[in-house]
Amino acid sequence: MTHKPLELLPGTLDTLILRSLQRGPLHGYAIMQALRDRSDEILQVGESSLYPALQRLLLNGWVKAEWGASENNRRARYYTLTAPGRKQLASERADLERMMAAIRQVLETA
Amino acid sequence: MSKLLRRIQYLFRRNRMEADLAEEMEFHRAMLAREFPDGAGAARAWGNTTLAREDSRAVWLGPWLEGFWRDLSYGVRGLARERGFTAVALSALAIAIGLNTALFTVFNAIALRPWPVKDPGRVVNVLRRIGSGSRAGGLDGFGVAEWRYLTEHTKAFTGLLLTRNGERVEVDRRPLSLTWVTGNYFSVLGVEMARGRGFLPEEDRAQAPEAVAVLNYGTWRNDFGGDPSIVGKTVRLDEVPFTIVGVAPETFTGTSPLRVDFWAPLSARRVLRPHDAEVLPWLTSLDHCCSSMAGRLAPGFTREQGASEVELLMGQLHGKSEHEGGGAVITSGTALLESPDSQEHQVVPALAAMFAAMTLVLLLACANVGNLLLARAAARRTEIAVRLSLGGSRGRLIRQLLVESFTLALAAAALGLALAWSAPAAIAARLEPENAFGLTPDWRVCAYTASLAILACLAFGLAPAIQATHGRIAGALKREAPLRFSRLPLRSVLLAAQVAISVMLLAGAGLMVRGLQHAQHQDPGFRIDQVTVASLELPAAAYSGQRAKIFTSQLQNALAETGGLPASGLASDVPMENSRTFTDIRRTGEPPGRERIVQMHDVTGGYFEVLRIPLVAGRNFTPGDAGRQVVLLNETAARSFFGADSPVGKTIESAGKTWEVAGVAKDAHTTDPGAIAPTVYWPMTGRFNLPHVLIADAGAASRERIAAIVRGLEPKGRVVFAPLSDNLRSQLEPARYAAMLAGALGLLALALASIGMSGVFAYMVRQRTREIGLRMALGAHPAQVVRMILASHLRALAWGLAVGLAGASAASRLLRSMMNGVSPFDPLAYAGVFALLIAAAAAASAIPARRAARVDPLTALRWE
Incomplete structure (x- = not known):
């Protein structure tokens, strides 16, 4: 069965992108695929939110972008996690997990 | 902070960054199309391209700037739509701003822009205030002897320099201008020569003058064809050979607003004007004044310290009792204040x-x-x-x-x-x-x-x-x-x-x-119509100093002895020519220091006859007055020095001598159409320069005869005739x-x-x-x-x-x-x-x- 795609909670997209880059450099399309596939197609990230988010990460210096060849030999822009990006991911991730635990707790007990 | 830097970087590399984004999104779309061959799926997965791009841009520009950007493009669109309004408003504003900017450009050039020299902030003009206390007058420069004393004793300046401009020289029949400078001029200012070198200190010694000159870059390029081997060559200035030792850089056009073609050491003036007996005293005597002085302040000294040191040294040099000491004023090194007496006031x-x-x-x-x-x-x-x-x-x-x-x-x-x-x-x-x-x-x-x-x-x-x-x-x-407006709309x-x-x-x-x-x-107070001015052109090198005096008296005699000529008179300067010569005088009996500044003209008695300026008291000059110590005053000067008393027979003091007032001439605008200044007329001796000859009703025949008289005295001489009314026109x-x-x-x-x-x-x-x-x-x-x-x-x-x-x-x-x-x-x-x-x-x-x-x-x- 396929799930209905969900909108992301505000503010979580940046963290998820950083997390998907932790294993290595990816281009924009691969990031979108990674988010979709790893969430069993629940998280559908539109390009109109993905690219502004990537620009935001560039502006903050958490990722850097370089042109390289894609798997099918096209020119693609690869994003790589920087050291400040790693630090940011760690702290955001901790915050996010506490937040989700809190939400679950509220949903189950209230 | 680094975020701000990245934003700024974005602004500079915007095109590149946006192209990157566009290409990347294009790639994304291509990948989508591969994954979802049916178009519908791709469109759904894709989203809004424009929005994505705008949002991406907004990330970089920040919310405030992004808003500004949007307002700006909205404003431009609005202005473009209402063409009539925009054209009117734009042209009104552009003209107003343009005129203001143009004026400011001129102001900037003469008053704000420092001289193009090394470390211009330390280079200053040094000026002397004439008089003191309540009678403090204008600003003036320093004499060469004073400069030498100051240079030897100063601690506040690493170097002081003197300049004097406005010498006209002829080179291959072209009139060019030369500025005299002290030997340290270029080294104090720190000007690096485009070619050759500046002057050496030993090239500016009064007792052993050297005929060397530095060329202005523009003059070198235009008048000397940019000759690459100019340095070391000889150029004849007024037929006197000078060696070119250097060419100034293109950016350096001198320290005055006037055009300079050549710079030469002060002492070289002795070489250029060998017959002028005034040059050596000008270089050595304390009685001679005034050239413009500038200097480079020593590290750690302020302008005020520099000024008080100059005051102190001047007091020492002239002796405390002298009123000469005066105050010193130091201003920024820009062209405007370089020659205060002539520039500032106008x-x-x-x-x-x-x-x-x-x-x-x-x-x-x-x-x-x-x-x-x-x-x-x-x-x-x-x-x-x-x-x-x-x-x-x-x-x-x-x-x-x-x-x-x-x-x-x-x-x-x-x-x-x-x-x-x-x-x-x-x-x-x-x-x-x-x-x-x-x-x-x-x-x-x-x-x-x-x-x-x-x-x-x-x-x-x-x-x-x-x-x-x-x-x-x-x-x-x-x-x-x-229907009703507010009270003060x-x-x-x-x-x-x-x-x-x-x-x-x-x-x-x-x-x-x-x-x-x-x-x-308006009535200038003298006759303009039918007066002809004859100006003499003689070899300048030969006719200065003593030689000019001899020529003047010869000319005066020749004109008087030749019969049948119309009335004529000699004058040091032509009426309404706007050339002003000043001196300071006091009434005999007044204490020293009470001198007041008056205008001076050297004339013969014929001057008043030709111009029909009546004498209201006393007598006119006679040919015998040339060597005697008599003067005439105009009415304004008579009133200012003697009040209601008749000055005839009384005396005045000037340049350490006593002069008897022989008569009073009616006031006339002999200098300019403005207010009439107190004026003293001295008997013509040719002490400044060659005189002009004023002739009444000169016909062609009498002009030719006057030209012949001049040629008789000096075969190389030429005479140029011009109606006096031309002067009034150029004056206005x-x-x-x-x-x-x-x-x-x-x-x-x-x-x-x-x-x-x-x-x-x-x-x-x-x-x-x-x-x-x-x-x-x-x-x-x-x-x-x-x-x-x-x-x-x-x-x-x-x-x-x-x-x-x-x-x-x-x-x-x-x-x-x-x-x-x-x-x-x-x-x-x-x-x-x-x-x-x-x-x-x-x-x-x-x-x-x-x-x-x-x-x-x-x-x-x-x-x-």
Whole structure:
């Protein structure tokens, strides 16, 4: 069965992108695929939110972008996690997990 | 911080970054198309491309900048749509900003831009204040001997230098100019030569002068064809061989606003003028003055310390009892103050008057555009009201309107800068072909223009923006024009301001034109018609100093002995030539230090006969007076030194000698058409230079005979004849230019004011169309309607007129020196202003009034 795609909670997209880059450099399309596939197609990230988010990460210096060849030999822009990006991911991730635990707790007990 | 840096980096590499984003998104789309071959899926997964791009840009620009960007493009679109408004507002502002920038460019070149030397901040002008205490006079320079003493003893300056410009030399029959400088000139200033070297200290010794010179870069390129092997070559200046030791860099054109072709050491003047007995004393004696001094302050010394050291040393040199010590003044090293006696007094008031006028033009343009913006905002009431009612914040709207004004101001500034780029050089070339200012705008000029644009934008944009967003929304939505205006509507204030400024500018122009007319017709106090001036051209090297004196007395005798010649007289300078020579004298019996400055002319008795200047007391000069110690005074000098007593037979003191007053000549404008200064006439001896010969009623035959007399005395001599009236014409040339300029400014002001007025009237008609229609439907005559429209602004016009007249009469006091004795309340000038202004107002109201009169009652009433 396929799930209905969900909108992301505000503010979580940046963290998820950083997390998907932790294993290595990816281009924009691969990031979108990674988010979709790893969430069993629940998280559908539109390009109109993905690219502004990537620009935001560039502006903050958490990722850097370089042109390289894609798997099918096209020119693609690869994003790589920087050291400040790693630090940011760690702290955001901790915050996010506490937040989700809190939400679950509220949903189950209230 | 690094985030800000990245934002700035983005601004510079925007095109590149946006191209990257576009390509990346293109790649993304291609991948999607592969994964979802059916188009629908791809479109769904894709989303909104434009939004993605705009949002990405917003990330970089930040929320504030992004908003600004949006306002800017909105403003540009709005301005592009309303072409008529934009053209009028833009040209008014561009002209006003351009004129201001052009003027500032000139000011910058002569007063602000430091000399192009090493570490210019430490290089200063050193000046001496003449007199002391309450009788402190103008500023002056230093003598060569004084400079030598100061140089030997100073601790506050690492070097002091002296310059004296204005020596004319002939090179291959071309007149060029030479400036004398001390041997350390280039080394103190730290000027690196383009070729060769500067002077060596041993090249400037009074006892062993060396004929060496440094060439100006432009002269080297233009007059010497940029000869690469010029250094070491010999150039004949007035037939005297000088060795070129160097070429100055292109950027360095000297330390005075005057053009310099050659620099040579002071002592080389002995080589160039071997017969001039005054040169050696000039180089060595303490009695000789004055050249311009500048110096480089030593590290750790301030200007005040430098000035007090110079005062102290001068006191030591001249002995404490001497009144000579005086004060010392130190100013920045710019061209304006370099030769204070000649420059400052003429340039500064003229510049101040011009600045005042230009500021008025700018204010006028601002008031004008402000009024147009108000009218435009009124036409956009509905749009503004809709936006306010939909929840747009008022601050946001004001910001948007201001950004629009800012766009306008910025575009105008760009146009104005272009105007300023070309205009001043053209004007300066006409006014003063001798100067060597760098008139290209530099960063100071650009900064000035930018701040003008911002100030102008606030001046014309802020008030309309605030007023436009003010008021009730509901009424505006219903296009309900308010029938009652607030007590002091902004529009009326702006209109009054426009009228006031135009009146001031026009009145100033009118007064200057009247002053010019007056000067052309005033009685100069002497005969101008049918007087011929004969100027002698003799080899300058041979005819200076003692030789000139001998020649003068020979000429005087020859003219007197030759029978049948018309009356003639000799003079050191030609009347109305604007050449001034000053000296200071005191009445015998007054203590030393009470000297006052007078103008001096050396003349023979024939001078007064040819010019028909009567002697009111005593006797005229006789040929025997040449060696005697007698003088004549003009009436002003007689009054100033002797009061009501007759000065004849009394004595004055000058240059350490006593002179007897032989007579008093009637006052005459022998120097310039302005006020008559106290003047002393000395018997002609040829001590300064070769004399001019003034001849009454010279026909061709007597001219030829005079030329023959000169050739008889000096075979190489030539004589140039010119009517004296030519001098009056060239004397009035600056006034003519000033009046022309003022007239042009006045007309510009008038044009701006008419545009402004017609804008206001047109707006009023538009705003009151319904009311007009109603009145006409009820039987009002079109003329009555027109009168009604005009009447509502009559008060503003009257106020503007009154304020303008008050301002004009105050300003005319400043202009007095240029008015040649015309009263600041000259009725003709003011009548002209009134006539012009009324004509302009009538023209400005004609079109809107016609439109009002043609309003069709039915259409008007149905108008919403």
